[in-house]
Amino acid sequence: MAQINFGGSVEEVVTREEFPLEKAREVLANETIAVIGYGVQGPGQSLNMRDNGFNVIVGQRKGKTYDKAVADGWVPGETLFEIEEALEKGTIICFLLSDAAQIELWPTVKKALVPGKSLYFSHGFGVTYKEQTGIVPPADVDVFLVAPKGSGTSLRRLFVEGKGLNSSFAVYQDASGNARTKCIAMGIGVGSGYLFETDFYREVTSDLTGERGTLMGAIQGIFAAQYEVLRENGHSPSEAFNETVEELTQSLMPLVAENGMDWMYANCSTTAQRGALDWWKPFKEATKPVFQKLYDSVKSGEQANISITRNSQPDYREKLEVELAELRDSEMWIAGAAVRSLRPERN
Ligand SMILES: NC(=O)c1ccc[n+]([C@@H]2O[C@H](COP(=O)([O-])OP(=O)(O)OC[C@H]3O[C@@H](n4cnc5c(N)ncnc54)[C@H](O)[C@@H]3O)[C@@H](O)[C@H]2O)c1
Ligand SMILES: CC(C)(O)[C@@H](O)C(=O)O
Numbered sequence: 532m533a534q535i536n537f538g539g540s541v542e543e544v545v546t547r548e549e550f551p552l553e554k555a556r557e558v559l560a561n562e563t564i565a566v567i568g569y570g571v572q573g574p575g576q577s578l579n580m581r582d583n584g585f586n587v588i589v590g591q592r593k594g595k596t597y598d599k600a601v602a603d604g605w606v607p608g609e610t611l612f613e614i615e616e617a618l619e620k621g622t623i624i625c626f627l628l629s630d631a632a633q634i635e636l637w638p639t640v641k642k643a644l645v646p647g648k649s650l651y652f653s654h655g656f657g658v659t660y661k662e663q664t665g666i667v668p669p670a671d672v673d674v675f676l677v678a679p680k681g682s683g684t685s686l687r688r689l690f691v692e693g694k695g696l697n698s699s700f701a702v703y704q705d706a707s708g709n710a711r712t713k714c715i716a717m718g719i720g721v722g723s724g725y726l727f728e729t730d731f732y733r734e735v736t737s738d739l740t741g742e743r744g745t746l747m748g749a750i751q752g753i754f755a756a757q758y759e760v761l762r763e764n765g766h767s768p769s770e771a772f773n774e775t776v777e778e779l780t781q782s783l784m785p786l787v788a789e790n791g792m793d794w795m796y797a798n799c800s801t802t803a804q805r806g807a808l809d810w811w812k813p814f815k816e817a818t819k820p821v822f823q824k825l826y827d828s829v830k831s832g833e834q835a836n837i838s839i840t841r842n843s844q845p846d847y848r849e850k851l852e853v854e855l856a857e858l859r860d861s862e863m864w865i866a867g868a869a870v871r872s873l874r875p876e877r878n
């Protein structure tokens with residue numbers, strides 16, 4: 532493994548150079564990889580693995596997503612099956628249903644896990660919160676995860692562009708003695724840029740924190756707060772949206788992604804630089820207690836509990852739609868839709 536110094540801590544990571552695709556293909560040459568679920572990660576991972584030359588099949592219940600799989604080139608009866616049939620044919624079972632649906636399907640999956648098969652996750656959720664999920668894999672199967680650090684949509688887009696999302700990987704159970712190598716081979720196969728090692732508990736606690744925090748929950752909260760203050764002080768929706776969201780996503784974040792925040796601070800006006808240097812610490816101080824509260828809630832299992840309870844309700848979709856409409860119909864995101872429609876590349 533490559534030793535990389537991440538800000539003073541040396542960590543071992545797996546790169547594509549030291550674990551090339553050819554090696555991954557060799558490791559998994561005799562495996563049938565069954566991707567169960569074709570929601571967000573299912574398409575990204577299965578299509579990348581198919582394009583990388585792996586033996587992949589998809590298991591998906593009939594409906595809109597099944598039709599999407601057909602449209603993506605999966606052939607019913609050859610590479611696309613009902614879930615039970617795919618579970619039977621697969622030797623590596625990629626459990627890519629939503630975390631709540633995994634609970635419901637677990638008895639079916641468990642039955643298919645005969646000795647010698649492997650169980651693959653993209654989240655540490657199911658086994659970490661086993662008291663709530665009931666997901667306890669049989670002792671004679673390998674259990675591991677590869678968790679792409681990003682959306683399945685970008686996993687596929689970046690792969691098509693010849694780039695790759697980073698993923699974490701972890702082995703929960705090594706029945707064959709070869710679980711780690713298989714796990715890394717899967718990580719390379721799904722199109723990871725590089726892979727860093729974790730365990731199921733750390734993967735789920737960091738992931739739940741990140742998505743509730745800076746990746747989605749906190750950022751929307753900060754957007755809404757600044758937008759409201761600008762609007763309450765007489766700024767137009769277009770001015771408030773551009774100064775809150777559009778400039779960040781279109782101009783500054785791609786530059787931060789390329790060069791880091793220090794570069795961004797060094798390459799804006801001296802006026803902006805002074806202000807950003809003065810204000811980042813008060814924002815940090817104001818929000819850190821909220822992040823600590825969030826982490827504690829993740830750690831105690833409360834967030835998992837909320838997620839399982841809410842997402843297992845029969846009227847989950849209807850209730851979700853109401854909450855999404857609150858965002859979609861907010862002035863800020865209506866203004867956002869108008870701003871997006873004005874981007875020159877839309878024409
Ligand atoms: N969404 C992401 O980009 C992302 C990123 C990293 C990790 N993950 C993890 O990957 C896994 C899959 O997540 P996802 O977001 O792709 O899932 P998803 O919510 O998109 O659902 C996946 C599939 O589950 C199927 N499904 C739902 N309920 C079902 C049921 N009762 N019976 C049978 N099928 C059912 C749906 O048809 C869909 O094809 C999860 O563990 C998630 O935490 C997701
Ligand atoms: C894409 C995310 C937010 O990183 C993932 O963790 C998810 O659950 O969808």
Ligand SMILES: [Mg+2]
Pocket residue numbers: 738739742
């Ligand atoms: Mg997540």
Ligand SMILES: [Mg+2]
Pocket residue numbers: 679680681738741742
């Ligand atoms: Mg995530």
